[in-house]
Amino acid sequence: MxxxxxxxxxxxxxxxxxxxxxxxxxxxxxxxxxxxxxxxxxxxxxxxxxxxxxxxxxxxxxxxxxxxxxxxxxxxxxxxxxxxxxxxxxxxxxxxxxxxxxxEQPLDPEAEALLARLHEAFDEIVDRTPGAHVESKPTAAVLHVRPVEDPAERERAMAEAMAGPATFDGVFVTEGKNVVEIAVREAxxxxxxxxxxxxxxxxxxxxxxxxxxxxxxxxxxxxxxxxxxxxxxxxxxxxxxxxxxxxxxxxxxxxxxxxxx
Missing domain, CATH: 3.40.50.1000 (HAD superfamily/HAD-like)
Known part of the structure:
Protein backbone atom coordinates (compact mmCIF):
# COMPACT_ATOMS: atom_id res chain seq x y z
CA MET A 1 0.00 0.00 0.00
CA GLU A 104 15.95 -15.03 35.47
CA GLN A 105 15.99 -17.97 37.88
CA PRO A 106 15.40 -21.74 37.66
CA LEU A 107 12.29 -23.41 39.03
CA ASP A 108 12.46 -24.82 42.52
CA PRO A 109 11.47 -28.49 43.12
CA GLU A 110 7.95 -27.53 44.20
CA ALA A 111 7.34 -25.57 41.01
CA GLU A 112 8.81 -28.39 38.91
CA ALA A 113 6.41 -30.84 40.52
CA LEU A 114 3.48 -28.53 39.86
CA LEU A 115 4.53 -28.15 36.21
CA ALA A 116 4.64 -31.94 35.85
CA ARG A 117 1.14 -32.16 37.34
CA LEU A 118 -0.11 -29.60 34.80
CA HIS A 119 1.29 -31.66 31.94
CA GLU A 120 -0.42 -34.78 33.25
CA ALA A 121 -3.78 -32.98 33.45
CA PHE A 122 -3.42 -31.53 29.96
CA ASP A 123 -2.37 -34.91 28.56
CA GLU A 124 -5.60 -36.40 29.87
CA ILE A 125 -7.61 -33.73 28.04
CA VAL A 126 -5.64 -34.28 24.83
CA ASP A 127 -6.20 -38.05 25.00
CA ARG A 128 -9.95 -37.50 24.59
CA THR A 129 -9.69 -34.54 22.17
CA PRO A 130 -8.37 -35.54 18.71
CA GLY A 131 -6.32 -32.73 17.19
CA ALA A 132 -5.44 -31.04 20.48
CA HIS A 133 -1.85 -30.94 21.65
CA VAL A 134 0.23 -29.71 24.56
CA GLU A 135 3.17 -27.35 24.20
CA SER A 136 5.87 -27.54 26.84
CA LYS A 137 7.60 -24.40 28.07
CA PRO A 138 10.21 -24.05 30.79
CA THR A 139 7.68 -22.53 33.20
CA ALA A 140 4.32 -23.45 31.68
CA ALA A 141 2.17 -26.01 29.90
CA VAL A 142 -0.02 -24.87 27.02
CA LEU A 143 -3.14 -26.56 25.66
CA HIS A 144 -3.77 -25.85 21.95
CA VAL A 145 -7.17 -26.71 20.48
CA ARG A 146 -7.15 -24.72 17.22
CA PRO A 147 -6.59 -27.88 15.10
CA VAL A 148 -9.65 -29.60 16.66
CA GLU A 149 -12.26 -29.79 13.90
CA ASP A 150 -15.43 -29.85 16.03
CA PRO A 151 -16.12 -26.43 17.64
CA ALA A 152 -18.03 -28.13 20.44
CA GLU A 153 -15.01 -30.31 21.23
CA ARG A 154 -12.77 -27.24 21.29
CA GLU A 155 -15.09 -25.55 23.77
CA ARG A 156 -15.32 -28.68 25.88
CA ALA A 157 -11.55 -29.08 26.09
CA MET A 158 -11.07 -25.41 27.00
CA ALA A 159 -13.78 -25.67 29.67
CA GLU A 160 -12.15 -28.78 31.15
CA ALA A 161 -8.81 -26.98 31.31
CA MET A 162 -10.34 -23.98 33.06
CA ALA A 163 -12.32 -26.13 35.49
CA GLY A 164 -9.42 -28.49 36.23
CA PRO A 165 -5.72 -27.59 36.03
CA ALA A 166 -6.47 -23.87 35.92
CA THR A 167 -7.75 -24.15 39.47
CA PHE A 168 -4.57 -25.70 40.92
CA ASP A 169 -2.99 -23.71 43.73
CA GLY A 170 0.03 -21.70 42.69
CA VAL A 171 -0.68 -21.43 38.97
CA PHE A 172 -1.07 -18.41 36.68
CA VAL A 173 -3.60 -18.80 33.88
CA THR A 174 -3.66 -17.08 30.50
CA GLU A 175 -6.66 -17.93 28.32
CA GLY A 176 -6.38 -16.93 24.68
CA LYS A 177 -7.97 -17.79 21.34
CA ASN A 178 -8.19 -21.58 21.31
CA VAL A 179 -5.37 -21.83 23.83
CA VAL A 180 -4.98 -22.12 27.59
CA GLU A 181 -1.55 -21.49 29.06
CA ILE A 182 -0.96 -22.33 32.70
CA ALA A 183 2.31 -21.23 34.24
CA VAL A 184 3.98 -21.89 37.57
CA ARG A 185 5.64 -18.47 37.51
CA GLU A 186 3.84 -15.19 36.94
CA ALA A 187 4.68 -13.22 33.82
Whole structure:
Protein backbone atom coordinates (compact mmCIF):
# COMPACT_ATOMS: atom_id res chain seq x y z
CA MET A 1 0.00 0.00 0.00
CA UNK A 2 1.25 3.47 -0.76
CA UNK A 3 2.23 5.91 1.94
CA UNK A 4 -0.62 8.23 0.96
CA UNK A 5 -3.12 5.41 1.34
CA UNK A 6 -1.60 4.47 4.67
CA UNK A 7 -2.07 8.00 6.00
CA UNK A 8 -5.67 8.06 4.75
CA UNK A 9 -6.47 4.77 6.53
CA UNK A 10 -5.35 6.02 9.94
CA UNK A 11 -7.99 7.55 12.17
CA UNK A 12 -7.24 11.19 13.04
CA UNK A 13 -6.62 10.28 16.69
CA UNK A 14 -4.22 7.47 15.77
CA UNK A 15 -2.42 9.64 13.23
CA UNK A 16 -1.91 12.25 15.94
CA UNK A 17 -0.65 9.59 18.37
CA UNK A 18 1.89 8.38 15.81
CA UNK A 19 3.14 11.91 15.34
CA UNK A 20 3.67 12.13 19.09
CA UNK A 21 5.44 8.77 19.21
CA UNK A 22 7.67 9.71 16.31
CA UNK A 23 8.87 12.78 18.16
CA UNK A 24 9.75 11.00 21.41
CA UNK A 25 13.35 11.27 22.55
CA UNK A 26 13.41 7.50 22.99
CA UNK A 27 10.64 5.27 21.66
CA UNK A 28 9.76 1.66 22.45
CA UNK A 29 7.76 -0.19 19.80
CA UNK A 30 6.52 -3.55 21.08
CA UNK A 31 4.31 -5.97 19.20
CA UNK A 32 2.62 -9.28 19.76
CA UNK A 33 3.41 -11.85 17.06
CA UNK A 34 0.60 -14.32 16.28
CA UNK A 35 -2.51 -12.54 15.06
CA UNK A 36 -0.71 -9.19 14.97
CA UNK A 37 2.16 -9.72 12.52
CA UNK A 38 1.51 -13.32 11.45
CA UNK A 39 -1.87 -14.93 10.66
CA UNK A 40 -3.04 -17.80 12.84
CA UNK A 41 -2.53 -21.25 11.28
CA UNK A 42 -3.16 -24.78 12.54
CA UNK A 43 0.57 -25.57 12.56
CA UNK A 44 2.22 -22.91 14.78
CA UNK A 45 5.63 -23.61 13.19
CA UNK A 46 4.32 -22.26 9.88
CA UNK A 47 2.96 -18.93 11.21
CA UNK A 48 5.27 -16.58 9.32
CA UNK A 49 5.01 -12.76 9.24
CA UNK A 50 3.10 -11.23 6.36
CA UNK A 51 5.10 -9.55 3.62
CA UNK A 52 6.77 -6.36 4.78
CA UNK A 53 6.30 -6.92 8.51
CA UNK A 54 9.85 -7.95 9.35
CA UNK A 55 11.35 -5.35 7.01
CA UNK A 56 9.55 -2.44 8.67
CA UNK A 57 10.43 -3.70 12.15
CA UNK A 58 14.09 -3.82 11.13
CA UNK A 59 13.77 -0.35 9.62
CA UNK A 60 12.40 1.02 12.90
CA UNK A 61 15.01 -0.81 14.99
CA UNK A 62 17.79 0.78 12.93
CA UNK A 63 16.61 4.30 13.77
CA UNK A 64 18.35 6.19 16.61
CA UNK A 65 16.89 5.91 20.12
CA UNK A 66 14.28 3.40 18.95
CA UNK A 67 13.83 0.02 20.65
CA UNK A 68 11.74 -2.58 18.83
CA UNK A 69 10.56 -5.77 20.55
CA UNK A 70 8.44 -8.81 19.77
CA UNK A 71 6.48 -9.96 22.84
CA UNK A 72 5.03 -13.42 22.43
CA UNK A 73 3.54 -16.28 24.35
CA UNK A 74 5.84 -18.54 22.34
CA UNK A 75 9.11 -19.59 23.88
CA UNK A 76 11.93 -17.32 22.78
CA UNK A 77 13.72 -19.91 20.66
CA UNK A 78 10.53 -20.79 18.81
CA UNK A 79 9.72 -17.10 18.30
CA UNK A 80 13.13 -16.49 16.74
CA UNK A 81 12.77 -19.47 14.46
CA UNK A 82 9.31 -18.75 13.12
CA UNK A 83 9.60 -14.96 12.87
CA UNK A 84 13.09 -14.77 11.42
CA UNK A 85 13.74 -11.73 13.63
CA UNK A 86 17.12 -11.08 15.18
CA UNK A 87 19.10 -8.28 16.85
CA UNK A 88 18.65 -5.37 17.12
CA UNK A 89 14.99 -6.48 17.42
CA UNK A 90 14.48 -7.64 21.02
CA UNK A 91 12.77 -11.03 21.37
CA UNK A 92 10.80 -11.68 24.56
CA UNK A 93 9.12 -15.06 24.93
CA UNK A 94 6.77 -16.88 27.29
CA UNK A 95 4.51 -13.87 27.87
CA UNK A 96 7.34 -11.68 29.06
CA UNK A 97 9.28 -14.07 31.29
CA UNK A 98 11.95 -15.25 28.82
CA UNK A 99 14.62 -12.83 27.66
CA UNK A 100 17.99 -13.22 26.00
CA UNK A 101 20.01 -15.55 28.21
CA UNK A 102 16.95 -17.47 29.40
CA UNK A 103 14.87 -17.14 32.55
CA GLU A 104 15.95 -15.03 35.47
CA GLN A 105 15.99 -17.97 37.88
CA PRO A 106 15.40 -21.74 37.66
CA LEU A 107 12.29 -23.41 39.03
CA ASP A 108 12.46 -24.82 42.52
CA PRO A 109 11.47 -28.49 43.12
CA GLU A 110 7.95 -27.53 44.20
CA ALA A 111 7.34 -25.57 41.01
CA GLU A 112 8.81 -28.39 38.91
CA ALA A 113 6.41 -30.84 40.52
CA LEU A 114 3.48 -28.53 39.86
CA LEU A 115 4.53 -28.15 36.21
CA ALA A 116 4.64 -31.94 35.85
CA ARG A 117 1.14 -32.16 37.34
CA LEU A 118 -0.11 -29.60 34.80
CA HIS A 119 1.29 -31.66 31.94
CA GLU A 120 -0.42 -34.78 33.25
CA ALA A 121 -3.78 -32.98 33.45
CA PHE A 122 -3.42 -31.53 29.96
CA ASP A 123 -2.37 -34.91 28.56
CA GLU A 124 -5.60 -36.40 29.87
CA ILE A 125 -7.61 -33.73 28.04
CA VAL A 126 -5.64 -34.28 24.83
CA ASP A 127 -6.20 -38.05 25.00
CA ARG A 128 -9.95 -37.50 24.59
CA THR A 129 -9.69 -34.54 22.17
CA PRO A 130 -8.37 -35.54 18.71
CA GLY A 131 -6.32 -32.73 17.19
CA ALA A 132 -5.44 -31.04 20.48
CA HIS A 133 -1.85 -30.94 21.65
CA VAL A 134 0.23 -29.71 24.56
CA GLU A 135 3.17 -27.35 24.20
CA SER A 136 5.87 -27.54 26.84
CA LYS A 137 7.60 -24.40 28.07
CA PRO A 138 10.21 -24.05 30.79
CA THR A 139 7.68 -22.53 33.20
CA ALA A 140 4.32 -23.45 31.68
CA ALA A 141 2.17 -26.01 29.90
CA VAL A 142 -0.02 -24.87 27.02
CA LEU A 143 -3.14 -26.56 25.66
CA HIS A 144 -3.77 -25.85 21.95
CA VAL A 145 -7.17 -26.71 20.48
CA ARG A 146 -7.15 -24.72 17.22
CA PRO A 147 -6.59 -27.88 15.10
CA VAL A 148 -9.65 -29.60 16.66
CA GLU A 149 -12.26 -29.79 13.90
CA ASP A 150 -15.43 -29.85 16.03
CA PRO A 151 -16.12 -26.43 17.64
CA ALA A 152 -18.03 -28.13 20.44
CA GLU A 153 -15.01 -30.31 21.23
CA ARG A 154 -12.77 -27.24 21.29
CA GLU A 155 -15.09 -25.55 23.77
CA ARG A 156 -15.32 -28.68 25.88
CA ALA A 157 -11.55 -29.08 26.09
CA MET A 158 -11.07 -25.41 27.00
CA ALA A 159 -13.78 -25.67 29.67
CA GLU A 160 -12.15 -28.78 31.15
CA ALA A 161 -8.81 -26.98 31.31
CA MET A 162 -10.34 -23.98 33.06
CA ALA A 163 -12.32 -26.13 35.49
CA GLY A 164 -9.42 -28.49 36.23
CA PRO A 165 -5.72 -27.59 36.03
CA ALA A 166 -6.47 -23.87 35.92
CA THR A 167 -7.75 -24.15 39.47
CA PHE A 168 -4.57 -25.70 40.92
CA ASP A 169 -2.99 -23.71 43.73
CA GLY A 170 0.03 -21.70 42.69
CA VAL A 171 -0.68 -21.43 38.97
CA PHE A 172 -1.07 -18.41 36.68
CA VAL A 173 -3.60 -18.80 33.88
CA THR A 174 -3.66 -17.08 30.50
CA GLU A 175 -6.66 -17.93 28.32
CA GLY A 176 -6.38 -16.93 24.68
CA LYS A 177 -7.97 -17.79 21.34
CA ASN A 178 -8.19 -21.58 21.31
CA VAL A 179 -5.37 -21.83 23.83
CA VAL A 180 -4.98 -22.12 27.59
CA GLU A 181 -1.55 -21.49 29.06
CA ILE A 182 -0.96 -22.33 32.70
CA ALA A 183 2.31 -21.23 34.24
CA VAL A 184 3.98 -21.89 37.57
CA ARG A 185 5.64 -18.47 37.51
CA GLU A 186 3.84 -15.19 36.94
CA ALA A 187 4.68 -13.22 33.82
CA UNK A 188 2.91 -10.65 31.69
CA UNK A 189 3.48 -8.56 28.61
CA UNK A 190 2.65 -5.51 30.69
CA UNK A 191 5.59 -6.20 32.98
CA UNK A 192 7.80 -6.78 29.94
CA UNK A 193 6.85 -3.41 28.46
CA UNK A 194 7.57 -1.73 31.79
CA UNK A 195 10.98 -3.39 31.85
CA UNK A 196 11.78 -2.17 28.32
CA UNK A 197 10.74 1.36 29.28
CA UNK A 198 12.84 1.24 32.43
CA UNK A 199 15.89 -0.07 30.59
CA UNK A 200 15.71 2.56 27.85
CA UNK A 201 14.15 5.53 29.60
CA UNK A 202 11.61 5.71 26.78
CA UNK A 203 9.30 8.72 26.77
CA UNK A 204 6.67 6.78 24.80
CA UNK A 205 5.92 3.08 24.34
CA UNK A 206 3.67 1.82 21.55
CA UNK A 207 2.22 -1.67 21.94
CA UNK A 208 0.24 -3.63 19.34
CA UNK A 209 -1.72 -6.80 20.08
CA UNK A 210 -4.80 -8.74 19.10
CA UNK A 211 -5.50 -11.33 21.78
CA UNK A 212 -6.96 -11.32 25.26
CA UNK A 213 -3.45 -12.08 26.52
CA UNK A 214 -2.36 -8.67 25.20
CA UNK A 215 -4.86 -6.88 27.41
CA UNK A 216 -2.42 -7.21 30.31
CA UNK A 217 -0.03 -5.15 28.22
CA UNK A 218 -2.58 -2.50 27.36
CA UNK A 219 -3.75 -2.26 30.96
CA UNK A 220 -0.29 -1.36 32.25
CA UNK A 221 0.61 1.30 29.70
CA UNK A 222 1.22 4.81 31.02
CA UNK A 223 -1.02 7.72 29.97
CA UNK A 224 1.63 8.85 27.50
CA UNK A 225 1.91 5.41 25.92
CA UNK A 226 -0.07 4.12 22.94
CA UNK A 227 -1.98 0.83 22.84
CA UNK A 228 -3.31 -0.42 19.50
CA UNK A 229 -5.80 -3.29 19.37
CA UNK A 230 -5.80 -5.37 16.18
CA UNK A 231 -9.27 -6.51 15.12
CA UNK A 232 -12.57 -6.65 16.96
CA UNK A 233 -13.38 -7.20 20.62
CA UNK A 234 -13.39 -5.27 23.86
CA UNK A 235 -10.07 -3.75 24.78
CA UNK A 236 -8.23 -1.44 27.15
CA UNK A 237 -6.25 -0.09 24.19
CA UNK A 238 -6.89 3.48 23.20
CA UNK A 239 -6.69 2.83 19.46
CA UNK A 240 -7.63 0.14 16.97
CA UNK A 241 -6.70 -1.08 13.49
CA UNK A 242 -8.62 -3.61 11.43
CA UNK A 243 -6.15 -6.37 10.66
CA UNK A 244 -2.55 -7.48 10.17
CA UNK A 245 -1.96 -5.56 6.91
CA UNK A 246 -3.13 -2.43 8.74
CA UNK A 247 -0.47 -3.10 11.40
CA UNK A 248 2.24 -3.10 8.72
CA UNK A 249 0.84 0.12 7.25
CA UNK A 250 0.87 1.72 10.70
CA UNK A 251 4.46 0.68 11.29
CA UNK A 252 5.51 2.01 7.89
CA UNK A 253 3.97 5.37 8.66
CA UNK A 254 5.63 5.44 12.07
CA UNK A 255 8.99 4.62 10.48
CA UNK A 256 8.52 7.45 7.97
CA UNK A 257 7.61 9.93 10.68
CA UNK A 258 10.39 8.79 13.01
CA UNK A 259 13.01 9.01 10.27
CA UNK A 260 11.91 12.58 9.54
CA UNK A 261 12.68 13.49 13.15
Missing amino acids: STDATRADLSPDLAEALQRAAGARHLVVASDYDGTLAPFVDDPTKAVPIEGALDVLAELAALPETTVALLSGRNREGLAGVSGASAPIVLVGSHGSEWEGGF SKGAAIERLVEQTGAEVALFLGDDVTDERGFARLRPEDIGVKVGDGETAAGYRVADIPAVVDLLRELARLRAAH
